Structure formats: structure tokens, C-alpha cells
Amino acid sequence: MLRIRGTVGDVPVDLTVELDDSDWARLGSALNTQAPIGQPEAASAPAAKPLNQDDAVWQVAKDLLRKAGQLSGPDLLEQLEGLTGSAAAGKRLLVRLRHSSEVKVVSAGDTPLYSWIE
Structure with missing residues (x-):
């Protein structure tokens, strides 16, 4: 269970996610931060610094573009808005x-193209 408390503007928020x-x-495989359930982490792997929420979202955003290879600006923005739940x-x-x-941006007329650089 995950509990999120705070405010959105002046409105108090108390959200519980099960x-x-x-x-x-x-979630763990999407964030690529933990071993699959039931499998211990490799003993030789160095201890990773825990990701905060911003770092986790940043990693998912990079993975999204990395897997796609190339996306137009509007398509990428739409997916990022879906990921974050907010246009801003x-x-x-x-x-x-x-x-x-790690990203190359080129103009293609009115639409920029975002490409992942290997």
C-alpha cells in the first residue's frame, strides 16, 4: 500500500493506492530498480541509491524514448503527459x-523529432 498526502492548491489530498x-x-520492471519478486538481487551488484519519485519518472521518460528510438515532439509530449498526469x-x-x-533533436518542418543516441 502506498499513501500520498498533501495538497493540490488549497485542496487537501489523502490518496491510498493498493x-x-x-x-x-x-512497476519494478518499468523502473528497472529491483529484482523480480522471489529472486534475490545479485550479491556482486553494488548497492543502488534509492530513486526518488522525480528520478524514477525521469528514468521511465528516458526508457520510453530509448525503446521508441525516435518520436515526434507532439507524440512524445502526449506520452509524457500520460506518464506524469500533468501537462506542465x-x-x-x-x-x-x-x-x-543522450537525446538528439532535429527540426522536421513544424515538428521536432526526438531521437535516442546510443
């Missing part, structure tokens, strides 16, 4: 990707 084992496994947060990720050394 995840079963398969949900946690999918999606735009911030888009700007962060634009300035990343």
Missing part, C-alpha cells in the same frame, strides 16, 4: 530530454 504483487513487479510536468520532462546529452 498494489498487489504483480503490480509491484510491473510533461513539458518539463520534454525540456529536460531536449537538453540531455
Whole structure:
């Protein structure tokens, strides 16, 4: 169970999210931060610094573009907005990707193309 408390503007928020084992496994594989359930982590692997929520979303955004290889700006923004649940947060990720050394952005007429650089 995950509990999120805070405010959205002046509105108080108290959200409880319940995840079963398969949900946690999918989340872990999407974030690529944990061993599959029931399998211990490799003993030789160095201890990874835990990801905060912003780092986790950033990793998922990079993985999204890496797997696609290339996306148009509007398509990428739409997917980032879906990932974050917010147009503003999606735009911030888009700007962060634009300035990343792992991403190449070229103009294709009116639409920029975002490409992952291997």
C-alpha cells in the first residue's frame, strides 16, 4: 500500500493506492530498480541509491524514448503527459530530454523529432 498526502492548491489530498504483487513487479520492471519478486538481487551488484519519485519518472521518460528510438515532439509530449498526469510536468520532462546529452533533436518542418543516441 502506498499513501500520498498533501495538497493540490488549497485542496487537501489523502490518496491510498493498493498494489498487489504483480503490480509491484510491473512497476519494478518499468523502473528497472529491483529484482523480480522471489529472486534475490545479485550479491556482486553494488548497492543502488534509492530513486526518488522525480528520478524514477525521469528514468521511465528516458526508457520510453530509448525503446521508441525516435518520436515526434507532439507524440512524445502526449506520452509524457500520460506518464506524469500533468501537462506542465510533461513539458518539463520534454525540456529536460531536449537538453540531455543522450537525446538528439532535429527540426522536421513544424515538428521536432526526438531521437535516442546510443
